[in-house]
Amino acid sequence: MNWIDNESYLEIYPPKEFNFEECLIFLGRSNQEVLHQIKEGCLYKLMKFNESLILCKVGSINHTIRVEFPISPSSIDLRKKVAEYIWEWFDLDQELGEFYQLAGQDKVLKTLAHKYYGLRIMCILDLFEALVWAIIGQQINLTFAYTLKKRFVEKYGESLTFEGETFWLFPSFEKIASINVDDLRKLQFTQRKAEYIIGIAKAMTNGELTKELLLQKNDDQHIQKSLMMIRGIGAWTADYVMMKCLHYTSSFPISDVGLHNALKNQLVLERKPTIAEIEEFAADWEGWQAYATFYLWRSLYDKEI
Numbered sequence: 001m002n003w004i005d006n007e008s009y010l011e012i013y014p015p016k017e018f019n020f021e022e023c024l025i026f027l028g029r030s031n032q033e034v035l036h037q038i039k040e041g042c043l044y045k046l047m048k049f050n051e052s053l054i055l056c057k058v059g060s061i062n063h064t065i066r067v068e069f070p071i072s073p074s075s076i077d078l079r080k081k082v083a084e085y086i087w088e089w090f091d092l093d094q095e096l097g098e099f100y101q102l103a104g105q106d107k108v109l110k111t112l113a114h115k116y117y118g119l120r121i122m123c124i125l126d127l128f129e130a131l132v133w134a135i136i137g138q139q140i141n142l143t144f145a146y147t148l149k150k151r152f153v154e155k156y157g158e159s160l161t162f163e164g165e166t167f168w169l170f171p172s173f174e175k176i177a178s179i180n181v182d183d184l185r186k187l188q189f190t191q192r193k194a195e196y197i198i199g200i201a202k203a204m205t206n207g208e209l210t211k212e213l214l215l216q217k218n219d220d221q222h223i224q225k226s227l228m229m230i231r232g233i234g235a236w237t238a239d240y241v242m243m244k245c246l247h248y249t250s251s252f253p254i255s256d257v258g259l260h261n262a263l264k265n266q267l268v269l270e271r272k273p274t275i276a277e278i279e280e281f282a283a284d285w286e287g288w289q290a291y292a293t294f295y296l297w298r299s300l301y302d303k304e305i
Contacts, residue, residue, distance in 0.1 A: 001092075003083045008073050010083050012065040017096040019118025020060035022298075026122050029301050032146035034153045034168050044070075046160055046167035049081045053160050055167055056082055065090075071162055080246075091093065091120040091247065099249075099288045103295075108266055108281050112295040123244055127211040128173040128204055130245035134237040135196050136189075151187040157218045176201035196232025211245065220248050243290040252289035254278055262296035 002013040021041075028038045030122060037044040043058040067082060073085040074082070087093065103113035124130040132152070137145040156171035156179070177199060184194035204207040209230065217223045227238035235255065242251035253259065260272040263281065267273070273281065285292045 001084065001087050003087070005079055005083070007079075009071070010065075010067040010079060012067065012086055014063070014065060014090065014092050015095070016063075017100065017118055018063070018090070018092065018120065019116075020065065022116050022119040023090060023122060025301060026119065026298055028103055029178055030142065030146045031258075032143070032150050034150045035170060037165065037167070044165075044167060046169055047082060047085055048158070048169055049078050051156065052078060052163065053164055053169070054078060054082060055160060058086060085125060086124055089123055091123050094120065094247070094249065096120070096291070099291050102284065102288055103292070106292075108263065109285075109292055109295060112266070116295055116298050119289060119295065119298055121290060123247065125245065126170060127209075127214070127241070127245055128176075129170040129202065130174075130198050130241045131233070131237070132170075132197050134240045135193055135200075137230055138193070138237065141177055148187065148189060152184075152189075152230065155187060160267075173201040175205040177205040192232070199231050215246060220250055223248070224251075243293070247289045250287050252282065252285075253293060254282075256293065258297050258300055259293050262299050266296065 004011045024038055024041070024043065025031070027036060027043065035045070041059060045056050045058060046055045046105065047056060048163075052074065054069065055071050057070050059066050059068070065086065067086060071233050073079070100113055100117070103109035124133060125181065133145075133149065136148050136152070140148075153168050153170060156175050158169045159166050161167075179198065181191065181194040181198060185191065189197070214223050214226060217226060223242060223246065224235070224238045227233050227241060228235065233241075236253050238255075239251045239253040242248040243253065254275060260278070263269070263278065264272045267281075282289060282292065
């Protein structure tokens with residue numbers, strides 16, 4: 001991790017394959033997003049460490065990520081945690097040279113890799129948030145998924161108000177473990193999704209399920225199996241969480257509707273490709289399926305920009 005602590009602000013030096021603006025386009029894909037705000041090319045994000053709430057303003061100058069603290073600079077320990085959070089959020093540990101080499105020779109990825117050069121998987125560091133977001137998104141469109149997330153966060157998350165703007169944190173699993181299914185039904189969650197989410201919150205509260213325990217398994221098939229043993233988590237959800245939270249570049253949510261639509265657009269197909277066809281297109285993506293998927297997802301936002 002490469003960064004300098006200037007006390008009142010941090011400077012983070014990402015690898016050369018990094019484009020802050022591209023990452024912002026992905027982060028700005030919904031005006032219903034409640035966990036960060038984008039204003040004048042900067043990202044505002046509320047974080048919490050050791051019971052302290054910290055508002056961060058994240059911008060980019062000359063390929064350097066600059067993090068300011070609009071309310072007040074935190075202690076040195078907290079600033080280090082903020083730098084680590086941003087490093088992981090933007091997936092800056094990932095060496096992308098090999099991905100670009102592979103993509104440059106691939107008919108599906110060639111144009112996308114060039115067009116979105118420097119885009120990184122925008123990670124969801126918190127395992128509970130990653131699981132809940134994936135479950136919310138099961139079998140509904142993205143717009144409604146964001147509406148449900150907003151209701152959930154504004155009902156159960158912590159917040160901080162600064163200069164008339166309210167910034168939110170994702171609810172803690174401890175908080176959600178203490179509510180009941182009817183509470184979520186009132187927010188328009190289905191019975192099943194409400195049961196899944198509360199079940200996961202309880203498993204995390206009693207320590208059965210943690211990010212550390214999953215990462216200790218050290219083998220993607222093993223991790224996928226452990227996740228799929230949890231009620232409400234199928235293959236797509238497991239792959240999504242492994243890709244966005246656990247940094248497995250080989251995870252491949254092959255049944256993802258967005259992926260199918262993006263491939264249909266990129267290859268100008270009459271219909272969405274079948275799973276067998278996708279496996280064929282992806283034959284050369286070995287080890288980088290998650291990045292290939294993420295770049296294909298990114299292509300879906302071009303029409304709206």
